[in-house]
Amino acid sequence: MDRIDSVLNALPQDLVTRDPDITARYLTDFRKYLTGATRAVLRPRTREDVALIVRLCAEHGVPLVPQAGNTSYCAAATPSAAGDELVVSLERLNAIRELDAANLSLTAEAGCVLSVLQEAADAAGLLLPLDLGSRQSCQIGGNLSTNAGGVSVLKYGMARDLVLGLEAVLPDGTLLEVLQPLRKNNTGYDVKQLLLGAEGTLGIITAVSLKLVRKPVQTVTAFLAISQIAALTTILGEAQAYTGENITSFEYVSDHSLKLLLAAKPEARHPLSEASAHYVLLEAQTASPVFPLEDAVSALLERLMEAGLVTDGTLAAGGAQRDALWELREHIPEAEVAFGGSIKHDVSVRTSRLPAFIEAASALVETHSQGGRLSIYGHVGDGNVHFNVLAPEGAVASDYKAWFEREVAARIYDLAVEMGGSYSAEYGIGLVKKGLMARYGSPEKTALMRAVKAAVDPQGIMNPGKVV
């Protein structure tokens, strides 16, 4: 009997799934970069189950790979192909433990699907201000383990910023409970920060207490045409000033991306009468019933048009129009897939440098990509742009992507880093970006990460090979 059998035999068998037809769906990452192997997927129902699993794995030196919604863009939750790791799926650990409306907090288990938590908050007249495209399938444990970003970061921050408390199982099977939903709690090191963004390499998050906010009672959504990308920073500043920093989303869409989308989705319509090189999808929200939000955004648009910063714009007149505008932004990734998929560069720079980055990076692609097609969009209010490139028409997409990754991609990352930016704004590291971390990561930071990893997980059994 080998070490893995020792673990599997010691577990209650209803937690163990060995059927390869079932385990298959846990083995390929969302972007289909790679497919791993495993002897079993473990599906705990309680935090005690998780602690038992980890304790047994620690005892027998068996590595494990925590997995939530399996929507990582960096294969952070995919086991190795060697089949020597067990997958721990948190999907059955999915109870909402408590919603304390007066405390504006929600305590839920790691396997809760994000949209389920959003709905629970909504039903209580509140808002969980974490939102991203994969909301229907991603799970909160994964959102926190990767410090997810998304479309509301501008106003509400990253996933990390929404965490009041955390419960996790450490690599030796210890249950760590710092779950109280407190806004102030300076009692020693804030150890929950270790688990947030660690992509499962320092333990398994089992539950979390999240900040809620009051539900917006007014939403104004606008789609603006911009002639000069240099104006983006000014427009953002003016929008924040006019609305009292109530801009929740400030999303850039390049004309390239909009054209792709309109080609891929014939039912979608261009929201403006004329094409422009650049667009912004802007959303403002407030929980106040008395602030004239729509007037403020209208006045803003007028001012921006008078100043020549915006050439055209439309305000959504209701929920259906709002949804249509958001589809233009959120379905771009699907449109890219319809045209063979894209090479993604999830980079960030200061918001003050973003227009210059987009221009310079576009010029690099123009010069070096042998006809690659740009698709640029993203959360530019946070300095985060998804700078993507599609194969030229007629090229074999997979061949082109491999060539581009080898010959061109480094130029784009080099540029972002030279401009003081990041080579991974919100996707994280996982397996896929480890090469980038080796190239751009500060050696001092990496050494500190390794020291922490060795201290917390001395056997190296938690999600081995990822991040560190």
Place this chain on the structure above:
Amino acid sequence: MDRIDSVLNALPQDLVTRDPDITARYLTDFRKYLTGATRAVLRPRTREDVALIVRLCAEHGVPLVPQAGNTSYCAAATPSAAGDELVVSLERLNAIRELDAANLSLTAEAGCVLSVLQEAADAAGLLLPLDLGSRQSCQIGGNLSTNAGGVSVLKYGMARDLVLGLEAVLPDGTLLEVLQPLRKNNTGYDVKQLLLGAEGTLGIITAVSLKLVRKPVQTVTAFLAISQIAALTTILGEAQAYTGENITSFEYVSDHSLKLLLAAKPEARHPLSEASAHYVLLEAQTASPVFPLEDAVSALLERLMEAGLVTDGTLAAGGAQRDALWELREHIPEAEVAFGGSIKHDVSVRTSRLPAFIEAASALVETHSQGGRLSIYGHVGDGNVHFNVLAPEGAVASDYKAWFEREVAARIYDLAVEMGGSYSAEYGIGLVKKGLMARYGSPEKTALMRAVKAAVDPQGIMNPGKVV
């Protein structure tokens, strides 16, 4: 030549202050709990100076105590009485390196006084939304090392939440640079979180990049009388709803505290015509020029008075009136000192449980304190209350305090912890609260803290004896 001499002799002598007349002011903590000793205070001018100091101390195994503004309430920056530790004052590392207005960021060195940074932001038409009573003397490195709270946490979060980037010297003298002012940067563990709130036990923060926000152009300040403390939570909720979560401060003042203040400061005036058991100082701010903030707060007051939740209230009609209202809140600690000083309990619970905590804790004092006088105030919008007790009139304050700390204080902390709260909301641990951490801290958390400390500072030279 002993180890300390080896360090001191190897340093440029202009960094070394040995004159006891000068070093004396670094040796007593702000609350005057204790006075330490040192052979020298080191005062680096650059981050390279800091790295050199730490490298030499690491080489010779000499412990050191980082000190910024020396305003800790827990003696977190006071050396031991044995004189075997060197004090490193960051006060000369006080350059503002950069203010990037379009990126809403400010990069400054650890020794900058908070108010200086606030003024720099203000001069750029922006706001640094970290604010606390000691703003004129505390330094930003200390604010971050203790994860300071203060009077703007409700809207803007704790000091930790305002940090975009950090530069620090690790316990082996390594300079760690993760200083880029980026809002999104998921590139491995967020190592800056380790230093934030670690009270100097894991390294010395040398510089920080902070988030700024747009400067409010409207401020409305109100002072409300509340008959039932149970109404606090409802009033906070209504205020947030009406103003679209633009309440920046929601400070509780008990009638006990207001009476103390009025007795200690004859020039201060009661802002309302009749006394009440409880008051709230509420401030709303917005950067929007078009939102009718004062109308919203007036409508809120009307509604709260109609509902009987608020019995009386006044709105500040200008800067001078606003300042007068704030003095009623901010000078309470001084008033306590004028009456012999207070035993402070800096506790937090969920905002939903705060009224119940205040009632139950007050009853405990009533029953057990042999006539102690209550002074309760604080940042109740964040669930944080300063639950303070003064000696009975006529008692010898120091004797009473010692008796109270021994016989009664634990009852109050017990209650806070039993209610799911914290025994140190914003003051931290330092030396003074280590006993509380031993009593209430989770053993699993403490073990994890120790593992991290041992990994990052294996020699234990950074601020020994504090926190862990």
